[in-house]
Amino acid sequence: MYSPKTLGDVVFHDAETKELVLKHAKPNNFRNLLLYGPPGTGKTTVANLIATTIYPPQPTQLELLKINGSMNRSIDDVRKNIEPKCRVNVLRPPHLFIVIINEAERMTTEAQDALRGVMDDCNDVKFILTTNYLEKIEKPIQSRCQKVVMYPADEQTWEKPVRNLLKSWGIDWKDELPKCVMQYAGQDNRQLIEELEDWAEDVKEELAQINVIEMPSKSKKKGK
Template structure:
């Protein structure tokens, strides 16, 4: 095995874009913010979209390019709203920072006469905190701009969303992601074959941050030569052969065989929620199942996934999904009993 690579810096930070222009696959956002850099006129911002698509990176880049390294700490307040999410934070830390006026900046950077408050994971803020924040935005809009970052815009109250310029960050295309991964591999001296690259793209699901983290974890564990199996090993996904054995057991129509496979899966410690996710993808892409069979299996998967979130037993939910999948594939009519 090749020697382990030793580095003290996370590659996610090492290869984070430092300028707005370097953010990949978000052309509309980049074009608008570049104009902002030229004019120095920044509205309140709301970035939303899937994780790992560049929302936080873009917010930090625009702040650094507006104020430069000398004024960044005094002009920019970064908060993770999943931790600082209560109304007390809005009334103290945020309000105190927003109320202080600032003067002109140093030469070499636009340095507009306002500050920026970056609220990451803003969809985790309570509704009371968001309502309190609305008044703060109105009062101090001349000296402070807000940048909200979230995954789900539906969890941001309408009065806040309507005060912001909204930008949706799109999931990264596979060619964009693979290009960035290949660049990192070249810089770090890694050897990934095409199968490993394809596997990395599949397990990361459009999340570039997750892909880079998996890549670094694999490099630390397996050295500079990384295979598809190595990527699967560090990503925590269930191997394809485990899922295939479960599906084949369900197709056989023998409950004892399906029960044996479920027992082995639980004994090996595979996360059942991940199995449900991969089984859903398999069902949707299957050409051997009818639309009715797919609907029955997916409906039960959704119910079981909700039960897992509510704290149900993994073994019972997996055996239930397996038995219902077996019934659907055997075209046995579903009988419902109401109590």
């Protein structure tokens, strides 16, 4: 499945959100982030891209720890899988250690309390949390993060990126974009991309069949 390679490739729902994300994707401005919004809006993708955007010229100075909150949801998971690594990396400047926790709302209240303590004790470690449900993230965690809301981009916002994607796949589409794809605009970015890829494959097959049919007629003209 297609996935943006840079933050500039991400289709945000508005310019203000994109500007906010780009602002914090710099070493001097980087702080703990909490990306929240409905499923399929690119929160995990943006979290990963923010981390790799911080030190692109010197990737050896960046280390990532990726945690799934649904699988590491207990206080023991925080103490065993997150806290020890954070405390070790605090002692390694100018090494930057970033912890990405997806589905953070799945962590128990006790686990979130323990995570808050790690965030306070390990100021040099940065956290990026993603969640579908902001209300399930404890207030003390929220207060320690810059919150960024992410919604699905609408049809108008998707128009140009979709045509650019099609062109990059060898399809220069001038007609109206298919409703089977654009119906997901404003609802689910991930589903829109999946439908677009399926539709593009069908178009490529149709174009290939047309080329096969036309080739014999062209050869006959050359023969004459």
